[in-house]
Amino acid sequence: MAKFPYIVIPGKDKDIYLPWISVSLDYPKTHKVTLPVWALIDSGADSCLCCLEIGQWLGIKFKKQPQKVFTAANGEQFSGFKERIKMFFSGKKYFCDFYFSKSIPVKSPIILGQNGFFDQPSLHDRWPSRSNLVAPPYFSPLAFSREKEYYRFVCQKLLYQDQKRRK
Amino acid sequence: MKTINLKKTLAKYQSGWVAINKNFKVVGHAKNFRTLADRYELKHKIVLMPASSDYSGLVTRFHG
Numbered sequence: 070m071a072k073f074p075y076i077v078i079p080g081k082d083k084d085i086y087l088p089w090i091s092v093s094l095d096y097p098k099t100h101k102v103t104l105p106v107w108a109l110i111d112s113g114a115d116s117c118l119c120c121l122e123i124g125q126w127l128g129i130k131f132k133k134q135p136q137k138v139f140t141a142a143n144g145e146q147f148s149g150f151k152e153r154i155k156m157f158f159s160g161k162k163y164f165c166d167f168y169f170s171k172s173i174p175v176k177s178p179i180i181l182g183q184n185g186f187f188d189q190p191s192l193h194d195r196w197p198s199r200s201n202l203v204a205p206p207y208f209s210p211l212a213f214s215r216e217k218e219y220y221r222f223v224c225q226k227l228l229y230q231d232q233k234r235r236k
Numbered sequence: 237m238k239t240i241n242l243k244k245t246l247a248k249y250q251s252g253w254v255a256i257n258k259n260f261k262v263v264g265h266a267k268n269f270r271t272l273a274d275r276y277e278l279k280h281k282i283v284l285m286p287a288s289s290d291y292s293g294l295v296t297r298f299h300g
Contacts, residue, residue, distance in 0.1 A: 074237050074238060074239050074240050075239045075240070076239070076240050077239050077240065077241040077242060077243055078242050078243060078246060079246060079247065079289065079290065079291060080245050080290060080291055080292035081290045081292045082292070083292075084243060085291045085292050086239065087291070089285075090266060091283045093278075101272060102274060103284075104255075104276055104277075104278060104280075104282060104283070104284050105282070105283045105284065106283065106284045106285065107283060107284070107285040120269075122268060122269045122270070123269055125270070126269055126270050126273055152259045174286070174294060175286050176286060176288050176291050176294055177286075177294055178269075178286055214279070
């Protein structure tokens, strides 16, 4: 089962615990890479979403991108511009379709959803089952030392394979 | 697994974006993402996050 530290942040009435991970986004067309940004792991979201501000910094020309209409939890509709982005986290890189929209709340500028994040084939062997998945395992929230993280990832993966074999 | 508590770290910042170092301390603040992202490089080993006095009330269910 996935294990990773929750991030505790201030809320109105009580503290908020959020499954945030730090990811870097790379737009291959401009070769611009963001610094690690906290991203919300959200299994309830169908797609990966990102605020327009980050997309503009990456140099994406939004007028040319295909749009898709989304429906939020309150029933409101908003549109997002699709773009293929290279995403770095936990010392690895993944290609992922992101939808950039003005409507993404600033509190959570990057949302990692089912299509693009949870359905990554290369990630499937890193968690036992998609049905009870909350977040990818072997994850360190800060991608500060990638070599160290990769070493940790390899160790944990070997441990996981060993446990699986014993079962 | 221990949680990472950013409550005290973010207490002073109510809007904009903040840069947090590996000791979970705020090392930079700006009104928008662009300003902060242009100020630092990957070698600085920081993480960017939006600042808000209240992170609660976020309900996500994006169906597309």
